[in-house]
Amino acid sequence: MAKSKKHTPAPKAAQDKPTTLKDLLSSDVLEKLKAHADEAKAAEAERKEQERVNADEARKAEQKRRDNDFEYLLNNSSLDWKKHK
DSSP states (O other), X not given: OOOOOOOOOOOOOGGGSOOOHHHHSOHXXXXXXXXXXXXXXXXXXXXXXXXXXXXXXXXXXXXXXXXXXXXXXXXXXXXXXXXXX
């Protein structure tokens, strides 16, 4: 039987890492990109909040219209008059 040689991997240096886009871009460009991303997130959050407010107002307006519609109230009211004695 032949002796098996144990192979120990050499430690990787920082130079062995692949270069990333972050490494290639300058710091001022990175700051501009981060600021733009933050602005986009803020605009998206504001748009979602506005959509929620509009949907809530539409729901309230529809409920108010239904409360004034006698046919809707009659069709959706409880017919159990015993609990109103």
